[in-house]
Amino acid sequence: MSDPTRPAGPKIIAIANQKGGVGKTTTTINLGAALCEMGHRVLVVDLDPQGNASTGLGVDDRPYTTYDLLLDDVDLSQVILPTGTENLSLIPATVDLSSADIELFSNEKRSFLLHDSLRQKGIDAFRFDVILIDCPPSLNLLTVNAMVAAHSVLVPLQSEFFALEGLSQLMLTIREVRQSANPDLRIEGVVMTMYDARNNLSQQVEADARANLGDLVFRTVIPRNVRVSEAPSYALPVLAYDGASKGAAAYRALAQELLAKNEKRAA
């Protein structure tokens, strides 16, 4: 993904929203799979102690995890694992990561550990085009690490009442990270998830989001689709589980829109 404001190396996108269950992990997995389908090399970093991205991608054996990368200085080559999806790699997480938030606190470089791991020269050897970081449902030090490491933040917004409520807190955190550690951090965009076109509420939330956030909101909307929710139990992205489903089509469209946005920015 070319972007003149960014030196060579993978584009790093943090997928964040402190609200739980809004589609962060689903978007990480399926946007990642869609980018791979289009020929890009993608790394998913599971930064959530729940380990949902790792489970959803079928990686049950996790000898080394994000915890080891951040706190035990284990080398990238040991923590990066292949997944069942071609060109999609993963740094998995386990519940171990839940103590990291506290352990990081006494570390002088506490906000920069993921940055230093992912922005090191050694990452070039893996030839990733994109790194997607699946954040936990909190604005804790793990999420701050993701925002310091990233070039941009992508925000999934569930098409539900109260969806917009937490956004100001999220935007404030992004602003603080810009001021303190990562002045170039952009907002990649906001994507409406679990959208039900027959539901007035979904339409209302979408209208509010577009009125408040304008072009930040992706044109592509991810519909509520049962195939999307079934796919993780088969340890597959929805694109592999049911490539003809509406959910798969929506994530392909999101990947395309994201690439087009980045190309336009680069032009």
Ligand SMILES: Nc1ncnc2c1ncn2[C@@H]1O[C@H](COP(=O)(O)OP(=O)(O)OP(=O)(O)O)[C@@H](O)[C@H]1O
């Ligand atoms: N488009 C969709 N259609 C149907 N179900 C969906 C869709 N997107 C997500 N879900 C389901 O909603 C639930 C929450 O999604 P997901 O785990 O991606 O959210 P999250 O923001 O990562 O949650 P957490 O905050 O716990 O990390 C999951 O059961 C998932 O399968």
Ligand SMILES: [Mg+2]
């Ligand atoms: Mg999640």
